[in-house]
Amino acid sequence: MTAVDLPAVPRVLIAEADPWSRDLLKQVLLNVRCDARLDVCADGQHAATLLGEKTYDLILADWELPGVDGLSLLRSVRQKRRSLPFILLSSRNDSASVREALPLAPTAYLTRPLNMESLTQRLQDLLLNEGESVYCEIPPLAPGMTLPAFLERRREVCDGAPLRVDVKAAVQRSLGPEGLDLKQLEGQVHSDPQITAVLIAAANSAGYHGTPVQTLSEALHKLVPGQSMNLILGLALKHNVVLGDPGLVAYAERHWQLSQGSADYARRLARMLELDHERCYSACILHRLGDLALLRCLEDWRQGGGALDDEAIGESLEAFGAAYGSALRTRWRLPLELRQLIAGIYSLEGGVYSREALVVNLAVQMARLTEHEGLEELAGSKTARLLKVGLPELTRVRKT
Numbered sequence: 001m002t003a004v005d006l007p008a009v010p011r012v013l014i015a016e017a018d019p020w021s022r023d024l025l026k027q028v029l030l031n032v033r034c035d036a037r038l039d040v041c042a043d044g045q046h047a048a049t050l051l052g053e054k055t056y057d058l059i060l061a062d063w064e065l066p067g068v069d070g071l072s073l074l075r076s077v078r079q080k081r082r083s084l085p086f087i088l089l090s091s092r093n094d095s096a097s098v099r100e101a102l103p104l105a106p107t108a109y110l111t112r113p114l115n116m117e118s119l120t121q122r123l124q125d126l127l128l129n130e131g132e133s134v135y136c137e138i139p140p141l142a143p144g145m146t147l148p149a150f151l152e153r154r155r156e157v158c159d160g161a162p163l164r165v166d167v168k169a170a171v172q173r174s175l176g177p178e179g180l181d182l183k184q185l186e187g188q189v190h191s192d193p194q195i196t197a198v199l200i201a202a203a204n205s206a207g208y209h210g211t212p213v214q215t216l217s218e219a220l221h222k223l224v225p226g227q228s229m230n231l232i233l234g235l236a237l238k239h240n241v242v243l244g245d246p247g248l249v250a251y252a253e254r255h256w257q258l259s260q261g262s263a264d265y266a267r268r269l270a271r272m273l274e275l276d277h278e279r280c281y282s283a284c285i286l287h288r289l290g291d292l293a294l295l296r297c298l299e300d301w302r303q304g305g306g307a308l309d310d311e312a313i314g315e316s317l318e319a320f321g322a323a324y325g326s327a328l329r330t331r332w333r334l335p336l337e338l339r340q341l342i343a344g345i346y347s348l349e350g351g352v353y354s355r356e357a358l359v360v361n362l363a364v365q366m367a368r369l370t371e372h373e374g375l376e377e378l379a380g381s382k383t384a385r386l387l388k389v390g391l392p393e394l395t396r397v398r399k400t
Contacts, residue, residue, distance in 0.1 A: 013060070032123040061073050063092060087108045150301055175379070180225040194235065201334055210339075255288040266283070358387045
């Protein structure tokens with residue numbers, strides 16, 4: 001496909017089994033052509049069906065697709081359209097695999113972890129004329145749409161929270177002579193709920209097996225460094241990852257501070273009690289994810305032409321914040337053990353409580369206290385009594 005025969009609006013097929021890699025490819029492509037008509041599938045048989053039904057201008061397919069693999073898709077396509085752009089993605093970088101693929105003339109053979117700049121350049125060459133860029137206007141709200149109806153619709157499809165961290169700067173500071181320093185990267189992004197949730201979810205996706213990952217550190221070490229870097233950088237390509245409305249920014253900052261304060265207290269308490277302090281930190285940094293995701297959707301509402309004031313923001317958080325968090329944790333398939341620990345932050349009614357659940361519950365109560373409020377009442381609470389933590393211990397945790 002050359003510049004002279006580019007379609008006005010290209011139709012693109014992405015076939016990728018891993019949900020987080022699939023989402024990353026989608027975001028990179030839409031960042032190049034936001035107007036592309038995009039079909040996305042997770043297995044080769046579905047891709048083959050779509051290829052039989054529609055005419056595409058570009059295909060991106062993973063060699064390791066279940067069912068019909070990407071190489072078989074490429075072979076089938078080449079029997080009908082020799083010049084159709086087809087980017088083959090693979091974790092195979094050995095010479096035998098390359099020799100097997102090259103006779104089928106893939107437009108590009110890209111190995112994982114993907115080089116994001118190289119992929120972007122390939123897509124620009126294939127989907128844009130020289131010097132061209134495509135601008136997509138934000139669609140207005142449907143006539144008669146109310147804010148509660150809008151938020152209810154978005155609850156099951158929202159993309160998560162806005163970013164607290166400048167991801168490009170964080171990755172750049174973590175790159176050294178030997179490549180990506182995972183410890184340095186963790187230190188750069190550990191305060192960001194969205195990054196933490198996405199990496200934990202990705203490390204527990206279908207492409208990875210073993211013990212469920214519940215912390216950022218575990219996720220970074222389970223994912224290969226290049227994949228972690230790509231996922232983090234890919235988040236910056238998404239819509240409204242940086243809030244623009246000052247009122248929404250103020251609310252987000254309060255939720256970020258509450259998450260961070262709770263996580264810091266949880267880590268100190270858990271260390272003092274010789275419990276899993278990283279898991280407790282993780283639960284607390286994630287416990288306001290739903291509220292933050294809601295604020296991001298309110299930015300969409302505002303940009304679509306909806307009215308928004310402080311009262312509407314507060315009422316929306318009250319009505320939908322918890323539901324957004326629950327929906328995200330379930331849809332992203334965060335480990336059940338981590339979800340149960342987060343649930344302990346909100347309620348300890350009934351049942352038997354783990355000591356970690358008591359820690360995170362107590363940590364959030366501490367974080368909600370103002371600097372002028374004492375710890376005496378908290379030291380006498382049911383949670384503190386069950387943990388056998390008194391005023392001296394809480395005072396030490398607060399001052400650490």
